[in-house]
Amino acid sequence: MSVINVNHLTKDYGSGRGVFDVSFQVEKGEVFGFLGPNGAGKSTTIRHLMGFSKPQSGQTQIFGKDTFDRYFEILGNVGYIPGEIALPAGLTGWEFIRMMQNLQKRHNEEHLNYLLKIFELNPEGETKRMSLGVKRKLAVVTAFMSDPDVLILDEPTSGLDPVMQETFIEFIRHEKERGKTILLSSHIFSEVDATCDRIAIIKDGKIVSDFIADDLKHASQKNYEIVFTDEANYAKFIDNSRKSKILKAVGNDPKKKSVIISTDDKFINQVVATLSEYSVCNFSHLKETLEDYFMSYYKEDKNFGGALQ
Ligand SMILES: Nc1ncnc2c1ncn2[C@@H]1O[C@H](COP(=O)(O)OP(=O)(O)OP(=O)(O)O)[C@@H](O)[C@H]1O
Ligand SMILES: [Mg+2]
Structure with missing residues (x-):
């Protein structure tokens, strides 16, 4: 059984916006790259997968459990980094970490300290005064601190500087070696190229390509x-x-x-x-790199590319 299962997910926001009949699976220990231009439907798919929204039709499951109906059963074992970081006002970084630990119901102080160290985060200040990068680091640390088996990451490195992006890629590779199942949405080709086993491209709410990363390299x-x-x-x-x-x-x-x-x-x-x-x-x-292939989907005029056809 796949760890993550998105099965014919549809959410129609009208005027052609939303996601339509989106299906994919992620197996245990796999890093799955989710690519697509702005407004393609990545965050919408991910929010449904996290159980925040009820699908209009289709299902989203993690560990075989429906994520909307059984959100509280899976929450503790799924780490999530949202596309837009919105931290509650009036808290320090530490207070936010403690609040999230209570919600996650899984404490792993040793792992938390390890993450604070590798991402060079000092959570002492107030969240509202943190720079974008520091907020992002706080989201990264809180998503990973309970050492969950499944990681759902919506553009996790946006706002991080290049050194921290490298650190993050190393960290993802390490987590993969530890058997974690990871869904990574991204616009950064090098990041996807360096980490993902399988890649799906979404455009206008529909999956237009789903392939094994190595196949493209050896097409x-x-x-x-x-x-x-x-x-x-x-x-x-x-x-x-x-x-x-x-x-x-x-x-x-x-x-x-x-x-x-x-x-x-x-x-x-x-x-x-x-x-x-x-x-x-x-x-x-x-x-032909992954970037060329991806760009062929970004551009309306799709003359160039198509390495897998
Ligand atoms: N709650 C909502 N109500 C109406 N339309 C929505 C809603 N959420 C998303 N949309 C629309 O659905 C489409 C997909 O949006 P989504 O945020 O999933 O894109 P994305 O692939 O994450 O883009 P980006 O790369 O910019 O983050 C967009 O056209 C967006 O305007
Ligand atoms: Mg998004």
Whole structure:
């Protein structure tokens, strides 16, 4: 049984906003990356998963328990960092930590001290006077201090400086090694690339892609740039590529006289043979990163990318 289960979740806020038929699972010990542009539906999905909102249809479960109906049964074993940190007014950092410990019903003072140390947090001051980064650190420490088995993190590093972001990535890797199940929503490609086993991309409230991170790194579909010596060769190639069964032109630049093609590894010999019929001055492999793949979903014009198709 999966630890996290989002099953056909729908919440329609009207005018095309909300989440629609969103499904994914996260297995024990897995780090699952949840990516998507602003307003895509990440926080909405996560809030339902945390049991704060009742799904219009579908279910959200953690440990096989419905999170809306059985919120108090799972709360103690789920650490959550909200997308927007809103701390109660009139408390010091310590008071906030103690209040959260009472709610979580699981105290682990040793783990708390360890977290305060690695995230270099001094919780003595009043929360309302804390900088954004310090508030974020307080949210990180309170989410992890009971050492929960499941971590649900909505853009956890926004507001942290680059050194603290590194510390956080190291910490996530360590937690994964300890068998924790982690859902991480993020806009930061390097963070997702460094930590996640599986990634889902959400756009306009719908999951548009769900894949194993390593598959993208080893995908057999690759992009190459070909630069032609002259206009005639460039134009002839573009014309012929429309009928080609072994390659697809996915981008071109008339000024550079270059074409970007996408092809599968199994056709590479035939592609090279085809190119020998043209006058070419450069042929290079374009390394497609997770960032390129993700960007292809950010941009409306989705010509470039699609490494998994
Ligand atoms: N309570 C609500 N009432 C009405 N519309 C809402 C509500 N909550 C979210 N929305 C809308 O649903 C869509 C998804 O919002 P959501 O906050 O889930 O996006 P997100 O992926 O977390 O974006 P970001 O990257 O900016 O945090 C947006 O269009 C938002 O305006
Ligand atoms: Mg959000």
